[in-house]
Amino acid sequence: MEDNLVTIAKFEDNFEADLAQRLLADNGIQAFVKNAIFYSMMPGVFPGKVDLELQVNSEDEEKARAILSEYQNTPEIKRILVRNDVLQEGHFLLTSGRHSANYLEKIHLYQNPQDTARVCEMLSDLLVDYDFDTVVGPAYGGIVLAFETARMLEKGFLFTQRIEGVMTIRSGFDLSKVKKAVITEDIITTGGSVKEVITTLKNAGIEVVAVAAIVDRSTEEIDFGCPFLPLLKMDIPSWEADDCVLCQNGIPLTVPGSSDKKI
Ligand SMILES: [Zn+2]
Structure with missing residues (x-):
């Protein structure tokens, strides 16, 4: 025992x-x-x-780590997201056509490198016990997180990007010494992009040992085939326009701005 x-x-x-x-x-x-x-x-x-x-x-290790992380990090990560106006409250029209009371404008976080660095410190704490040589981030949000997290943990860095719809490792990186990686991402909604990154890395002979993210706003459990470590788990409800309680209460609808990827 x-x-x-x-x-x-x-x-x-x-x-x-x-x-x-x-x-x-x-x-x-x-x-x-x-x-x-x-x-x-x-x-x-x-x-x-x-x-x-x-x-x-x-x-019980993975589940226990996730519970402790949520307990320890939730107050601070929420404060960071609110004070940078990442986590917005109101009445938003999503690209899907659905309405929601919350919107995540992640680019606002990256505009504040000091708070972004603090977030990476928290991601580093989640990842420090895993055995890996490289931190990988999907373009664009994941790049900043992966670079800073790699710097803090004294690991290597890579990024992936989508070219003509296909997830690829940025050409030119020397992969000869890259064997084990972790992935950092800002917001996980379905986990689809990260799964593509995992497959891309696997095809290059690189094993992914953990995925860390700032916010997990998925509605169903995601299986990456390795531990998934979010700093914050959020349930963000949305409604079809006809069923929207905010519309029914006459709250004006806003269209979120400059994000490249709307929730
Ligand atoms: Zn509405």
């Missing part, structure tokens, strides 16, 4: 470790705190010298 335990987080503080353990328990995952006995014998002595290790069975 012991052999199956993996450490998914470290805490200096017993309160924090206990909170995380209870959060996982609420989600049906049994977690253990290593070094807790040692800590309780010496609380407050040499603070920070004894790491409390939060451990779970390896089969």
